[in-house]
Amino acid sequence: MENSPTFFLLLPLVLIPVLASCAEKQAYIVYLGEHDGEKTLQEIEQNHHSYLLSVKETEEEARSSLLYSYKHSINGFAAVLTAYEAEKISHRDEVVSIYKSHPRKYSLHTTRSWEFAGVEEDKLKEDDKDNILVKAKYGRDVIAGLVDTGVWPEAKSFNDEGMGPVPAKWKGICQTGDQFNSSHCNKKLIGARYYIKGYEGYYGRLNRSKDYLSPRDREGHGTHTASTVGGRRVQNVSALGGFARGTASGGAPLVRVAIYKVCWAIPNKEMESTCFEEDMLAAIDDAIHDGVDLLSISIGAYDPSSPFTEDGIAIGALHAIKHKIVVSCSAGNSGPTPSTVVNAAPWIMTVGASSLDRKFLATVELGNGQKIHGETVTPYNLEKKLYPIVYAAQVINPDVPKNLSDQCMPGSLSPEKAKGKIVVCLRGNGTRVGKGGEVKRAGGIGYILGNSKANGDELTVDAHLLPATAVSHQNVMKIIEYINSTKNPTAYITPAKTVLQNITAPYMASFTSRGPSVVSPNILKPDITAPGLNVLAAWSEGSSPTMLDMDNRVVKYNILSGTSMACPHIGGSVALLKAIHPTWSSAAIRSALMTTAELRNNKGKPIADASGADADPFQFGSGHFRPSKAVDPGLVYDASHEDYIHYLCSIGVKLKNFGHKLKCPKNPPPPGNLNYPSVAIPKLKGTVVVKRTLTNVGSSKSVYFASVKPPAGISIKISPPILYFHHVGQKKSFTITVRAESEMKVGEIPKNKYSFGWLTWNDAQNIHNVRSPIAVELA
Ligand SMILES: *[C@@H]1O[C@H](CO)[C@@H](O)[C@H](O)[C@H]1NC(C)=O
Ligand SMILES: *[C@@H]1O[C@H](CO)[C@@H](O)[C@H](O)[C@H]1NC(C)=O
Ligand SMILES: *[C@@H]1O[C@H](CO)[C@@H](O)[C@H](O)[C@H]1NC(C)=O
Ligand SMILES: *[C@@H]1O[C@H](CO)[C@@H](O)[C@H](O)[C@H]1NC(C)=O
Ligand SMILES: *[C@@H]1O[C@H](CO)[C@@H](O)[C@H](O)[C@H]1NC(C)=O
Ligand SMILES: *[C@@H]1O[C@H](CO)[C@@H](O)[C@H](O)[C@H]1NC(C)=O
Ligand SMILES: *[C@@H]1O[C@H](CO)[C@@H](O)[C@H](O)[C@H]1NC(C)=O
Secondary structure (H helix, E strand, O other): OOOOOOOOOOOOHHHHHHHHHHOOEEEEEEEEEEOOOOOOHHHHHHHHHHHHHOOOOOHHHHHHHEEEEEOOOEEEEEEEEEHHHHHHHHOOOOOOEEEEOOEEEOOOOOOHHHHHOOOOOOOOOOOOOOOHHHHOHHHOOOEEEEEEOOEOOOOHHHOOOOOOOOOOOOOOOEOOEOOEOHHHOOOOEEEEEEOOHHHHHHHOOOOOOOOOOOOEOOOOHHHHHHHHHHOOOEEEEEEOOOEEEEEEOOOOOOOEEEEEEOEEEOOOOOOOEEEEHHHHHHHHHHHHHHOOOEEEEOOOOOOOOOOHHHOHHHHHHHHHHHOOOEEEEEOOOOOOOOOOOOOOOOOOEEEEEEOOOOEEEOOEEEOOOOEEOOEOOOOOOOOOOOEEEEEHHHHEOOOOOHHHOOOOOOOOEOHHHHOOOEEEEEOOOOOHHHHHHHHHHOOOOEEEEEOOOOOOOOOOOOOOOOOEEEEOHHHHHHHHHHHHHOOOOEEEEOOOEEEOOOOOOOEEOOOOOOOOOOOOOOOOOOOEEEEOOOEEEEOOOOOOOOOOOOOOOOOOEEEEOOHHHHHHHHHHHHHHHHHHOOOOOHHHHHHHHHHOOEOEOOOOOEOEOOOOOEOOHHHHOOOEOOHHHHOOOOEEOOOOHHHHHHHHHHOOOOOOOEOOOEOOOOOOOOHHHOOOOOEEEEEEOOEEEEEEEEEEOOOOOEEEEEEEEOOOOEEEEEEOOEEEEOOOOOEEEEEEEEEEOOOOOOOOOOOOOEEEEEEEEEEOOOOOEEEEEEEEEEO
16 A cells, blocks of 8 residues: 555646545655755745745745755755645656655564674683673774664663763754653663654554654664673673573663664554654754764665655665764565565675574473474473474364464464463564464464475574474474374473584574565665574663564564664664774775674584575675674775766756756666675676775775685676775775676576676785676566
8 A cells, every 4th residue: 555656646736726625635855866055944944934835826836745854964845745736846857756655564573692693702802802892992982873673772682871971062952752861871871862743644643652752762672772782891791581582782781772763553453553754854854963973774665666756764774874874674574585685785795694603592392202393582480391383274263264373363263272381373474473472362372383395494583472492493393293294293392492413504584585686676776684583682671572463572682683773783883883883884895894704603614594405695695794894894985976877867866956966877877886895796698897996994005815616607707806005094996897698508507597706806915805696687
């Protein structure tokens, strides 16, 4: 419904009055590019007002239709318009884009994760000059902006004990509201604001018993992501009565945190939030002005094919990077389907999700003695004996459709048949915790959640409402076979324990969205992967760990999965790198993280996907993040704001008047020549030559040698193959000639399918290995 394309009525002018009064009104974003730098804030607002005056009948109507006037960095406004009025405005020369606002889903979409990334604090000595945390002073001079569901300010992660004064450049505010006053901000949580006009325009007034009209986080998502980026060290924490016990810490424990609440509880739904374009744009415009150094945005786009100029996060980020603000975003949770990656603009750091080296073992013991691997973070204490076990399809009510018979949908189980038993349900439709809720409702004593085929071996742990464990697809099939094989099948679920030994990690989460990007196939996306499976972080005490109405537990920490959890790991890394390299551009910091990423797991084998097959760059981008390595990348692929504008021109965006000086050149460079740390070539026919430029950020005199592992069926030539640098900051360009092998046997390499290779620049000492993935699709 919300995804219908923008639709303009093209009607003769005489019809305006009639149409304007009966046509449906909706919020639109009118994006005008950049400010010319000569107008005062008042003049800017007047200019936006004049657009509305030109289509509305009265001054008053024009004034009341305006939702936001974006005045700081972004030039544009959000207003309630009819399709006809929008169409009229779209003809104005200054308009870069005009589009309808859409409600967004966000992509639910940490003790262990930072140690796993090589950012170890427990063993750290203060005089260890080589440690990234020490070098970055734990991020204390850096400001991280979080665009999310708000914050639970009482969480210990945000206490400011012992912290120095707020950085002088900070211009933000502490906006008060429901259960949030100025004393909730401190030297750690230095700013908090909220944006709700878009939400209220669509849903009506916020129901204040479902969410706080303030920066306070009702749901927990924003508290979780903010504490992952930069929560203080809190000792001896655990989730749900004992799991994952350890010291919780964000990536940059002394970073300053600024909260921009833009996502709000959806009315008449269980705890689930949505976020609106116009609210996000207002938040990002303010964040740029307030002085954040980075933005971490775990919000998914509604549609992987929406153009960058009709996407509030992409537009906001384009302005942010001009101010050297690094923007990292979640890649989305729509995997394993290909071409599902969102937030794929080349000025954004797009983050996929992978696993950690930690498990929460809860084995299933079957009546025949078989032990089946299961995982959970549900605390329980079942009396140790065998219980009857049933497959959901055996205990459903007669009216349940056949294709949902094993799904444990609400109301589907028969209490007469399920009572006192362990019930086996499959993933697919409905939530993982909700299925357990149905088993509980029907009087079941325990619950086994089996993966569907698509989920493979990846186990997502949850705080279930009854004794429960999750098992792989292969293992649930074994359990069902056993149930089939005997008259009185029985089982026991052993209580869970946290295990850290001998865990193969990372592997890619099955849910992590995949490339290639629909909008920008010339840019390899996602960029990188970070932990997003079973991540522990702080939580809101305004909701339950499962966010379900039937759950009334209150917890300070929660374990969640999603690319939402992966994105703030990159945010925390960026905070440390910004502290160490304050002058680096957003592109340079991204390049450092990408070219130093890891391709192997902790057992030295290639990173796999959830099914055990080798994963590829459309899942992990350049690899698994290694922030300590990124401190000293040797060389970076830099790019300027202007390069991105030219990129937009090259993919067909018409910029007649993009602010002050920028407009499209007559012949913009091809999109594949954007100076990106990876290479993607869709539909290769014959030969393509791609240009790249490296900047020396290592030692002044250095020599680098190209080494290539070409994709199957492709030849690659680097010219020149040796680069000599004489000083820091020096730039050297080279070309990559990519050719489809003519002597290839027909049918050897499938067409319309990507194959992958690598280009690495190694210095003579083999200290710096600047690696880029190359993805090529044969036409
Ligand atoms: C803010 O609220 C807290 C309770 O949450 C209260 O203790 C404190 O006095 C309030 N501060 C101000 C300045 O109103
Ligand atoms: C507001 O939310 C509460 C709790 O979910 C609900 O009981 C109430 O009916 C809602 N009010 C309105 C006006 O929708
Ligand atoms: C950690 O907390 C648990 C319970 O909250 C307590 O039993 C244990 O002694 C604590 N451990 C340390 C090292 O403080
Ligand atoms: C189940 O089958 C019905 C038709 O009988 C269909 O409409 C529905 O989409 C199917 N659901 C799933 C999950 O396949
Ligand atoms: C099950 O999920 C599929 C895909 O998400 C959806 O199309 C279908 O309508 C769902 N079926 C039910 C009965 O909820
Ligand atoms: C279990 O039995 C049912 C019917 O008897 C059959 O359709 C199904 O394939 C069996 N499942 C397994 C995993 O053996
Ligand atoms: C470690 O795990 C592997 C399987 O992943 C297993 O084959 C091996 O025996 C385990 N080693 C130890 C010491 O437990």
